[in-house]
Amino acid sequence: MKLKFTKMHGCGNDYIYFDCFDQTVEHPESLAVKLSDRHFGIGGDGIVLICPSRTADARMRMFNLDGSEGNMCGNAIRCVGKYLYDVRGIHKTRLSIETRSGVKSLDLTVQDGQATLVQVDMGVPQLSPDQIPVLLEGDKIVDHPITVDGSPYRITCVSMGNPHCVVFCDEVEHLPLSSIGPQFEQHPLFPQRVNTEFVHVIDPHTIQMRVWERGSGETFACGTGACASVVACVLNGLCPMDEDIRVLLRGGTLTIRYTKKGVFMTGTATKVFDGTVQV
Ligand SMILES: N[C@H](CCC[C@H](N)C(=O)O)C(=O)O
Numbered sequence: 029m030k031l032k033f034t035k036m037h038g039c040g041n042d043y044i045y046f047d048c049f050d051q052t053v054e055h056p057e058s059l060a061v062k063l064s065d066r067h068f069g070i071g072g073d074g075i076v077l078i079c080p081s082r083t084a085d086a087r088m089r090m091f092n093l094d095g096s097e098g099n100m101c102g103n104a105i106r107c108v109g110k111y112l113y114d115v116r117g118i119h120k121t122r123l124s125i126e127t128r129s130g131v132k133s134l135d136l137t138v139q140d141g142q143a144t145l146v147q148v149d150m151g152v153p154q155l156s157p158d159q160i161p162v163l164l165e166g167d168k169i170v171d172h173p174i175t176v177d178g179s180p181y182r183i184t185c186v187s188m189g190n191p192h193c194v195v196f197c198d199e200v201e202h203l204p205l206s207s208i209g210p211q212f213e214q215h216p217l218f219p220q221r222v223n224t225e226f227v228h229v230i231d232p233h234t235i236q237m238r239v240w241e242r243g244s245g246e247t248f249a250c251g252t253g254a255c256a257s258v259v260a261c262v263l264n265g266l267c268p269m270d271e272d273i274r275v276l277l278r279g280g281t282l283t284i285r286y287t288k289k290g291v292f293m294t295g296t297a298t299k300v301f302d303g304t305v306q307v
Pocket residue numbers: 041092097098099100101102103104190191223241242243244247249250251252253
């Protein structure tokens with residue numbers, strides 16, 4: 029069977045997108061593993077299905093590199109918004125997209141008939157340990173000491189519809205992420221595994237972040253992770269609320285604002301190419 033796809037990325041966090049309005053994708057879990065391979069497949073951090081929805085303009089499903097289904101993806105949702113506007117011709121600058129963690133609202137900036145910048149209302153972060161989930165006591169987990177692979181770390185935990193653990197570091201460029209990332213991901217404190225952000229605060233309005241994603245490993249950016257990092261910065265008194273914070277990622281920059289109403293993420297969405305694949 030042949031499937032049409034579009035390769036898109038948000039700050040270098042790249043996925044293979046399938047339009048499921050017109051075609052059916054069977055076994056997305058195994059397809060994600062096969063097609064994400066950067067040597068034997070198309071290459072990507074996973075796959076995303078853009079499906080019809082009864083309650084929103086579209087429904088999105090995302091599958092990590094290992095085939096596991098994520099609840100939410102900040103970089104993918106911006107690309108889905110761009111796809112709906114540019115390709116499916118839904119010419120509204122406010123779009124709603126259904127995810128496994130609820131319906132999200134998007135505001136598009138359009139230039140020359142194409143969506144360039146997308147702002148997403150990412151909702152209110154969840155901080156209680158059972159909602160993240162993390163097996164620790166308390167109403168929130170802020171600057172909490174844990175041991176990972178024999179070394180001490182301090183973690184702040186946030187759910188942005190998916191679980192995140194934020195660790196503050198003096199620098200992130202030289203971190204051996206491929207060895208410490210999996211130790212966090214598989215740590216027994218996180219029964220559903222976890223996405224881990226390593227954050228260096230440059231100044232109260234600028235942070236640098238690297239991420240080890242549950243199910244995909246190190247990616248060039250993580251939208252939900254950037255939001256979780258800014259929430260963690262506010263909880264630790266490192267960044268202000270209600271102001272734009274720039275999050276510098278390996279593949280670009282996202283602007284995050286944490287307000288009482290929720291977290292707002294703004295960033296680009298980029299199409300790379302269209303293709304057809306035999307599956
Ligand atoms: N890259 C994504 C997150 C993928 C989530 C996934 N790794 C999980 O929670 O299983 C983002 O931009 O938010």
